[in-house]
Amino acid sequence: MSVVIARNLTKKYGDFTAVDHINFEIEKGEIYGFLGPNGAGKTTTIKMLTGLTPITEGDAEIAGISINKNPREAKKKIGWISSEVIVDDELSAWENIEIQAKLLGVKDWKDRALDLLNYFGIKEFKDRKAGKFSTGMRKKLEVTMALLHSPEVIFMDEPTIGLDVNTRASLWNLIREVNRDYSVTILLTTHYMEEADALSNRISIINKGKIIATGTPDELKEKYGGDVIELEIKKDEIPIDKLDQIGKTIKKDGKITIRVSNAESVLLDVINTVGSNNIKSLKINKSSLDTVFLNLTGGSLEDNQEFNAKRFYAMLRRATR
Ligand SMILES: Nc1ncnc2c1ncn2[C@@H]1O[C@H](COP(=O)(O)OP(=O)(O)OP(=O)(O)O)[C@@H](O)[C@H]1O
Structure with a gap:
């Protein structure tokens, strides 16, 4: 069963086409990697899937619900973790969760929240201000908030950007565990080849708004490696x-x-x-996923990076925290 289906999904900003008639299907339980350089259209795709920006053309379904026809219902099936701050440093972890529960309209959230905090090993810190959390703990809080309403799918937009190598490795484990233990489908965007390779069951490579290849990491290496x-x-x-x-x-x-x-x-x-x-x-x-990208586009991921203010500020925030 497909939890996410995108059909000819397209986003135009004026004359500029940021996402260009993309098609993909994510099966229940998959970790699906959306791999591409800055400016490729990854965030715009997620914004369309979460109803944050209008779809110019095409449609997408989340757990069988059309975003165009029923955005409110579709949104209930989604948890979202982005590099933009969603946690208030001045509030405790518990208060942050409570606000999230209210925003999402989840009524009986307390037991679920305690279970999740326990699962992530941060229950005893629930009354501590989020601003005092380490980066790893904060990520666990973000995932708790995203899982609160038992979504079918979680979107993680560049989840490890700006993290040090150790925190990144533990977040990779956490993503695998959450996927397994909570049977939640995950769509993650990344511009790190090794991240897509390590985590994803399948990957779509996106470049200049178009999906240029889709397959398992091994299939992609075999075909384009x-x-x-x-x-x-x-x-x-x-x-x-x-x-x-x-x-x-x-x-x-x-x-x-x-x-x-x-x-x-x-x-x-x-x-x-x-x-x-x-x-x-x-x-x-x-041969690696890096060479897959090189072979498909004739350029490396680094060459394709455009300056990204959002990424820059996300890194700055983490560095100064
Ligand atoms: N509101 C907007 N108005 C005009 N152009 C935009 C807008 N938002 C994004 N774009 C452009 O659309 C293209 C795709 O941007 P998008 O943020 O989706 O890329 P991305 O692959 O997610 O990269 P990143 O990970 O750096 O966010 C870029 O060229 C970007 O400059």
Whole structure:
């Protein structure tokens, strides 16, 4: 059974198409990764799915309920965790939960809240101000608040952004445990390849508003993986057709990427074809989800990042907390 279905979901801001006729289905119990660089359209997709921004074209269903036709009912099936602050530092954990319960219209929330706090090991801190929580505890509080109304699906928008490596690892475990123990479907957006790889049963790669590939991490690596040789050259005229015989070659912004099954075994061929004097830099990327993105777009995730004020302030907030 599909818990989330997007059909030709589209968002336009004036003439600019931020999300362009995307289609995907998330099965019950899946952790589904939405992977793409900043500005790819991940947050806009989640905002449409949560009814926070109007859908320009297409529709989506949450647990069988159309967002266009019945947004209020659809919203009840969703829990949402975003990088924007949803926890009030000045209030205790319990007060934060109480406000969330009122916002969501959950009547008998106290037992559920105590169960969740107990499950996450933060029950004894329920009367402590959220501002005094560590980042890990705060994440647990956010997840408690998102699970309070027993949603069918939780949307996590860049859940580990700005977290240190250890906190990120423990949040990954927490996401897996919540998915398993509360049978909740999870859609998470990320621009971290390793995060999508480690957590997701299936992944859609989104770039410039379009889904460019969908599959399990293994399927994507199998289909679009392979090593990638990245070259920067000094002179512009190089025999692309000859490189293409070695491996699929893309030339973009002065950079050349060549997709091969084993980089080391063709390296000499590549160097001879381009001419060693003509090489400014050469890099080998062994097969991974990173190379999947590289192979699909001809650019790395980092190259594709646009400045994102929301992300910047989220990181700043965490750093100064
Ligand atoms: N309110 C808006 N008005 C105009 N353009 C917008 C608006 N919101 C987003 N955009 C643009 O739509 C595109 C998609 O943005 P979106 O925030 O969905 O990307 P994203 O993949 O979620 O990236 P991030 O994770 O950095 O938020 C970007 O080019 C962004 O600048």
